[in-house]
Amino acid sequence: MNIKKVVVAGGGVLGSQIALQSSYCGFDVTIWLRSEGSIERAQPKLERFKNIYVQTLEAFKTDKSQYCRGLAKSPDISEEEIDELIENAKNGYESLTLTTSYEEAAEDADLVIEAIAEDPEQKIAFYQELAKYLPEKTIIVTNSSTLLPSMFAEYTGRPEKYLALHFANTIWANNTAEVMGHPGTNQKYYDEIVQFAEDINMVPLQLKKEQPGYILNSMLVPFLSAAEALYAMDVADPETIDKTWMLATGAPNGPFRILDVVGLVTAYNIVIMNPEVNNPDSIHAKIAAKLKEKIDKGETGINAGKGFYEY
Amino acid sequence: MNIKKVVVAGGGVLGSQIALQSSYCGFDVTIWLRSEGSIERAQPKLERFKNIYVQTLEAFKTDKSQYCRGLAKSPDISEEEIDELIENAKNGYESLTLTTSYEEAAEDADLVIEAIAEDPEQKIAFYQELAKYLPEKTIIVTNSSTLLPSMFAEYTGRPEKYLALHFANTIWANNTAEVMGHPGTNQKYYDEIVQFAEDINMVPLQLKKEQPGYILNSMLVPFLSAAEALYAMDVADPETIDKTWMLATGAPNGPFRILDVVGLVTAYNIVIMNPEVNNPDSIHAKIAAKLKEKIDKGETGINAGKGFYEY
The missing domain is CATH 3.40.50.720 (NAD(P)-binding Rossmann-like Domain)
Known part of the structure; x- marks a missing residue:
């Protein structure tokens, strides 16, 4: 055709x-x-x-x-x-x-x-x-x-x-x-x-098969969630987490820089889709709370001029 | 001191x-x-x-x-x-x-x-x-x-x-x-x-707290697992998955290139640590089977001259 x-x-x-x-x-x-x-x-x-x-x-x-x-x-x-x-x-x-x-x-x-x-x-x-x-x-x-x-x-x-x-x-x-x-x-x-x-x-x-999230989001979502968990559990700060990823893999951006581009509202909406978020002790609830805190301050990412970084 | x-x-x-x-x-x-x-x-x-x-x-x-x-x-x-x-x-x-x-x-x-x-x-x-x-x-x-x-x-x-x-x-x-x-x-x-x-x-x-896998592996393991799952479920081939990640994030390497550096034996050992691997219908069992197939052929990664890619 x-x-x-x-x-x-x-x-x-x-x-x-x-x-x-x-x-x-x-x-x-x-x-x-x-x-x-x-x-x-x-x-x-x-x-x-x-x-x-x-x-x-x-x-x-x-x-x-x-x-x-x-x-x-x-x-x-x-x-x-x-x-x-x-x-x-x-x-x-x-x-x-x-x-x-x-x-x-x-x-x-x-x-x-x-x-x-x-x-x-x-x-x-x-x-x-x-x-x-x-x-x-x-x-x-x-x-x-x-x-x-x-x-x-x-x-x-x-x-x-x-x-x-x-x-x-x-x-x-x-x-x-x-x-x-x-x-x-x-x-x-x-x-x-x-x-x-x-x-x-x-x-x-x-793609050879139907896959929710296609190829990219099937990898990006668990990757960003893992980074968000480190941050929500206070294991390390976003700058350190980004630096670790960039130095170890040679990538131009770490997960928190990517989250600023994706937007924190989108990241928040993905986290709250998980039923575990209703358990306040779950990591999902902790991630949601930390993201909400920033969203409430208007720090929603690159389009707002501030997210995890300032633009 | x-x-x-x-x-x-x-x-x-x-x-x-x-x-x-x-x-x-x-x-x-x-x-x-x-x-x-x-x-x-x-x-x-x-x-x-x-x-x-x-x-x-x-x-x-x-x-x-x-x-x-x-x-x-x-x-x-x-x-x-x-x-x-x-x-x-x-x-x-x-x-x-x-x-x-x-x-x-x-x-x-x-x-x-x-x-x-x-x-x-x-x-x-x-x-x-x-x-x-x-x-x-x-x-x-x-x-x-x-x-x-x-x-x-x-x-x-x-x-x-x-x-x-x-x-x-x-x-x-x-x-x-x-x-x-x-x-x-x-x-x-x-x-x-x-x-x-x-x-x-x-x-x-x-790191401000004790964390299994430190910062890097806490992100790398779920990221690589997500890529392995796409491959094991036959959603896409390793080259396409790598290309997707590289084009979307600007990273110099995709997950299968990284897996070749990490080594497929290490990747296999990480997958089989998951108890789910004993259920043959689980994604972990499918990933383990696909990795084992390559390991048995000697395609264990960059050090062997061949993994997902040839070197």
Whole structure:
């Protein structure tokens, strides 16, 4: 199959980035949004990301450290080629179609990338309504971070053409895309999505099985929890824990620097999902209490200017 | 207190490195060994490590990437200063005293660094015998990776002067030293050990409480276990898992590259310590089976030339 028309459902942080990245790479992109209000909120995000693409490419002309693999597969490109890419960013942005109509979005769609809220009811309602208008050929992928494709496959009307394609924030720089099917996904469509990920300058990371948390969060969550436990038990301070990890593994960041990027509210929400948190003597309860203390002070991470570190 | 005479008990890989590093940095070092056979086995190790110090320093003269913080606290040193350090390595090696006598080792010792086998009975017997000869002033530290100082404090005859100082392999390059007391350790001696660690070019990493696995292994073990689980459940292959971690966190190595360095036998021994391993349906049993398969083929890691990767 030849993917041409891509529909991105949802204009949040990730949805906007996925839409712009796909149109930057030459796809015909329509963004489906729930309401006129969602369209108004999506527009400034799209413009902001377009400006980041243009500015990053301009800066790359004189500073090779500005290279982002999502913007160009190789750093060895001429100034003329960079100018072409800047045109791609501008034209990609201009060519985006925003609509609230299922019918308009679905018409002749080759691929739908669902990036709406992490709410199973909303996702099911979206898939069921969309199924009424979609042609048979359309592949649907979900960008869900926390929910599994097998939870939704039957509602799409095409379980064999449904799987997950999971992006990371700042898609132009962190250009990984985890590709994960459910037991009913047909390998043919899985392979097409791997190809599509490459076509939009992503590094496809292939999962052979459905796995909550995909690959990255399956490792990141226990790693960060172990670091949080050392801190909550007062074994060592965050700076010492980070220094230990960085010196021993050569990593550029330790767990508390990563937690500042992830955000302490997200870290807190992950901890309180554990039923053990209700036992006040549990390590989970102690971690939750320590994180809550910082959140209550507004020290929620890098976006707040302060988390475990100051920014 | 002013530490002058340092006794290293044990001439294994770590014991040899700790002894040489301490004499390289100007301490008067005696190595206590169990038998004449142990002395014969320790000597070539000491010579080999001395040669590595000399060769690394020579190479550093023309190639700044050879810098190791264990050999010089700053990379900004002149060729004359490097020549002095080479002399320190040679003189440090020559000045080492090797003995099987508790009495000779204990005489006027300021610090004993215990780096004998990870066997509680052997450690207890060593501490009890040593206590008969040691002056009151002597501080004792253990380099144990897996046992806690509180298990042995009472056998040393000086619990307040007993704590852990935990080194990493290739001490001249990986120069972290985790400092950890037990509840009865006196802060004064803890602080002296922090100073001693700095004096032998280590980066002291201070633990405020006793913690099995110290800081590093408390994070590394759950992190590696999570990666092993993805592999054992056939969610993704080791290369994909490593690539995911490296791309997402900027780390130079992923978990399977780290496992090749740690060694698959060590990883296997950690997994089988979990009682869950006896349930064949458990993830621990599946990890153990996958590791055993590779160990049986001789693919035990970087030292064998092959583990998850080829070397």
